[in-house]
Amino acid sequence: MTNTATRPSDLQDERLQNREGIRGTIAGFVDKIRGGDLGALPVVIGLAVIWTVLQILNHGFLSAANLVNLLLESSPTGVIALGIVCVLLVAQIDLSVGSVSGLSSAIIGILFVNLGWNVFAAIAVAVLTGVVIGWVYGQIFNRFGVPSFVITLAGLLSFLGLQLYVLKGIGTINIPFDSPLVIFAQLAFVPAWLSYVLVVIAAGGLFLSDLAKARARRGAGLSAQPLSLIALKSGALLIGLGFAAWYLNIARGIGWMFVLFVALVLILNYALTRTKWGRAVFAVGGNVEAARRAGIRVKTVYTSVFVVCSTLAAVGGILAASRLAASSQSSGTGDVNLNAIAAAVIGGTSLFGGRGTAFAALLGIIVIQSISSGLTLLNLDSSFRFMVTGLVLLLAVALDSVSRRSRTSHGRA
Amino acid sequence: MTTSTLDRSTAPATILSLRGISKSFGAVAALTDISLDVAAGEVVAIVGDNGAGKSTLVKVLSGVHLPDAGTIHFNAQPVAIPNPTSALDLGIATVFQDLALCDNLNVIENLFLGRELRPARLNDIAMEVRSWELLRQLSAKIPSVRIPIASLSGGQRQTVAIARSLLGDPKVIILDEPTAALGVAQTAEVLNLVERLRERGLGVIMISHNMADVQAVADRVVVLRLGRNNGDYKVGTVTPEEIIAAITGATDNAVTRRTSQVDLRTIQPTVLPDGTVEPPSSENLNDKETER
Ligand SMILES: Nc1ncnc2c1ncn2[C@@H]1O[C@H](COP(=O)(O)OP(=O)(O)OP(=O)(O)O)[C@@H](O)[C@H]1O
Numbered sequence: 001m002t003n004t005a006t007r008p009s010d011l012q013d014e015r016l017q018n019r020e021g022i023r024g025t026i027a028g029f030v031d032k033i034r035g036g037d038l039g040a041l042p043v044v045i046g047l048a049v050i051w052t053v054l055q056i057l058n059h060g061f062l063s064a065a066n067l068v069n070l071l072l073e074s075s076p077t078g079v080i081a082l083g084i085v086c087v088l089l090v091a092q093i094d095l096s097v098g099s100v101s102g103l104s105s106a107i108i109g110i111l112f113v114n115l116g117w118n119v120f121a122a123i124a125v126a127v128l129t130g131v132v133i134g135w136v137y138g139q140i141f142n143r144f145g146v147p148s149f150v151i152t153l154a155g156l157l158s159f160l161g162l163q164l165y166v167l168k169g170i171g172t173i174n175i176p177f178d179s180p181l182v183i184f185a186q187l188a189f190v191p192a193w194l195s196y197v198l199v200v201i202a203a204g205g206l207f208l209s210d211l212a213k214a215r216a217r218r219g220a221g222l223s224a225q226p227l228s229l230i231a232l233k234s235g236a237l238l239i240g241l242g243f244a245a246w247y248l249n250i251a252r253g254i255g256w257m258f259v260l261f262v263a264l265v266l267i268l269n270y271a272l273t274r275t276k277w278g279r280a281v282f283a284v285g286g287n288v289e290a291a292r293r294a295g296i297r298v299k300t301v302y303t304s305v306f307v308v309c310s311t312l313a314a315v316g317g318i319l320a321a322s323r324l325a326a327s328s329q330s331s332g333t334g335d336v337n338l339n340a341i342a343a344a345v346i347g348g349t350s351l352f353g354g355r356g357t358a359f360a361a362l363l364g365i366i367v368i369q370s371i372s373s374g375l376t377l378l379n380l381d382s383s384f385r386f387m388v389t390g391l392v393l394l395l396a397v398a399l400d401s402v403s404r405r406s407r408t409s410h411g412r413a
Numbered sequence: 414m415t416t417s418t419l420d421r422s423t424a425p426a427t428i429l430s431l432r433g434i435s436k437s438f439g440a441v442a443a444l445t446d447i448s449l450d451v452a453a454g455e456v457v458a459i460v461g462d463n464g465a466g467k468s469t470l471v472k473v474l475s476g477v478h479l480p481d482a483g484t485i486h487f488n489a490q491p492v493a494i495p496n497p498t499s500a501l502d503l504g505i506a507t508v509f510q511d512l513a514l515c516d517n518l519n520v521i522e523n524l525f526l527g528r529e530l531r532p533a534r535l536n537d538i539a540m541e542v543r544s545w546e547l548l549r550q551l552s553a554k555i556p557s558v559r560i561p562i563a564s565l566s567g568g569q570r571q572t573v574a575i576a577r578s579l580l581g582d583p584k585v586i587i588l589d590e591p592t593a594a595l596g597v598a599q600t601a602e603v604l605n606l607v608e609r610l611r612e613r614g615l616g617v618i619m620i621s622h623n624m625a626d627v628q629a630v631a632d633r634v635v636v637l638r639l640g641r642n643n644g645d646y647k648v649g650t651v652t653p654e655e656i657i658a659a660i661t662g663a664t665d666n667a668v669t670r671r672t673s674q675v676d677l678r679t680i681q682p683t684v685l686p687d688g689t690v691e692p693p694s695s696e697n698l699n700d701k702e703t704e705r
């Protein structure tokens with residue numbers, strides 16, 4: 001290395017191969033994949049395969065109208081899956097999200113429709129119920145050390161029972177079509193012009209923040225992304241999102257409920273990657289004892305994660321009730337639970353803890369919803385849906401285990 | 414070094430003081446009635462055989478284990494150290510024998526774990542710059558700080574763990590076998606570091622099995638044997654043989670016998686007919702020893 005002095009201070013080790021510029025980025029990416037750090041790659045490839053197959057089987061599948069619906073359908077369970085990502089990151093599980101979402105639907109139905117409460121008050125109570133449930137899980141987990149699997153299994157049964165109890169003699173509560181909830185979940189779409197504005201804001205925001213980061217890194221004497229790469233990334237985002245918006249706008253466009261889901265994904269992504277809390281979550285998932293010795297309040301982290309998960313489950317329940325325009329004894333039952341957990345895992349969240357992103361929920365639920373929607377279009381009933389979803393889940397978990405092994409051998413555990 | 418030793422002897426400000434510390438794990442009494450004093454600007458080496466209770470003592474001091482009995486004074490105040498956070502808050506930083514790093518996090522994330530800069534909007538750049546400073550100070554040979562800890566070698570991890578203890582503003586640093594996995598240059602750097610820490614007036618507790626390292630940097634040597642205090646020596650007034658005798662509990666012990674009589678090279682491994690090598694058997698060893 002003749003030019004050591006001129007190299008950024010983080011790239012001075014002579015064993016480091018030159019990985020600068022766009023070529024270097026691609027080479028680094030290939031290294032990562034080889035090392036078993038698959039990230040979102042399998043789910044993106046899987047989605048492409050599933051979409052191609054379903055489109056060949058039924059030409060209506062990739063129509064704008066179907067995709068608009070698909071995204072709306074994804075949102076309630078996707079929000080629940082987001083919470084599952086959090087608990088999986090600390091290597092725990094919450095099996096009760098379906099029941100909690102059902103209970104929250106029931107609360108909305110009773111308070112808002114039957115008792116005529118203000119909609120925001122009803123939402124607040126439902127969400128608060130989620131918070132309290134998560135807090136209780138956290139306390140039981142921390143105090144008695146009961147495995148989360150068992151605690152939440154008990155929760156699954158208890159809250160399902162509670163939901164059935166409060167709806168006893170009522171059966172199904174229909175939420176009026178002119179209520180803000182149903183309008184939000186079924187009829188409210190982002191105007192075309194606004195969708196393009198949002199796309200430009202997203203791409204521009206990425207460009208500016210990357211640019212500012214690169215400048216700050218260079219100022220601190222560290223290596224930074226070259227301008228060309230930054231421009232390429234945000235350009236790709238602009239084109240990708242722009243095309244998606246244009247295509248969806250052929251039909252009704254992008255539903256506000258899906259926008260809410262994406263906003264929650266982005267917020268959680270920020271919290272997990274850019275805050276102290278997020279670091280603590282990953283540390284606890286990676287090595288609890290090390291996290292504890294580093295002075296992290298491990299119990300608080302567990303509680304916070306259970307609270308986030310149950311709260312998002314409650315929000316998902318509200319969205320599901322709004323989408324269906326009804327809350328009933330069957331809300332949140334059936335496959336909601338398993339779909340939410342499967343979505344998080346299919347999206348690339350490791351069951352072993354310490355590995356995953358908020359985007360896993362988004363990608364995973366789109367895979368699951370695509371299967372569901374495609375098979376419905378083919379007039380195949382839920383029996384097939386279960387079998388195919390089960391198969392995809394198995395594939396995802398197998399991939400997780402294999403890539404974990406590969407990571408270990410490539411030193412990326 | 415000698416001048417600073419003299420300064421300290423005139424004004425010894427005891428920063429950490431343990432009395433009567435006991436800790437059992439079930440039927441095993443890992444620590445019994447342990448006393449230990451550490452002054453500001455003093456390096457205390459704790460030595461002892463495997464299982465003597467050194468790491469257990471470290472864990473009591475760092476809040477990992479609660480002692481069953483005994484008192485701890487920090488800056489002349491009685492304190493309890495119920496959890497690692499309170500140890501860190503007091504200013505006791507520890508490098509654990511098992512390092513306690515998170516494999517899934519990268520070097521920067523591990524270094525700043527629990528002490529991230531700007532909690533609500535992490536300042537990655539400042540943390541990365543500081544990480545490089547710390548690691549260079551220790552002559553760390555780490556190619557990149559943005560790779561997961563899992564991909565580092567044992568010695569590189571140890572360096573990261575040591576670097577982590579320097580963050581913040583510790584008053585006492587505890588190093589549990591800090592140089593066990595280190596190369597020559599890195600060991601020298603760690604010993605230099607220990608001396609720098611002493612000059613900065615920190616109390617340093619160093620656990621080591623390496624007598625040369627202990628003699629090189631320690632001011633005092635505290636010997637533990639089977640969970641009890643078994644000697645407290647000032648370096649310079651004691652020979653390695655005396656320390657070893659205290660560690661093993663006898664002047665006539667395996668170590669002195671080996672160093673004085675047995676020449677290892679005379680014990681040849683046996684090459685079996687199929688070409689494999691059989692290590693010298695224990696009878697072999699005994700034979701050699703009785704032969705003398
Ligand atoms: N968590 C634990 N549970 C039960 N017993 C333990 C535990 N930690 C240590 N011990 C016991 O306490 C005794 C002292 O162990 P310790 O780790 O303190 O030894 P050490 O002096 O650090 O030895 P080494 O030189 O091998 O590191 C041992 O007998 C060990 O078996």
Ligand SMILES: [Mg+2]
Nearest residue numbers: 467468469510
């Ligand atoms: Mg030990």
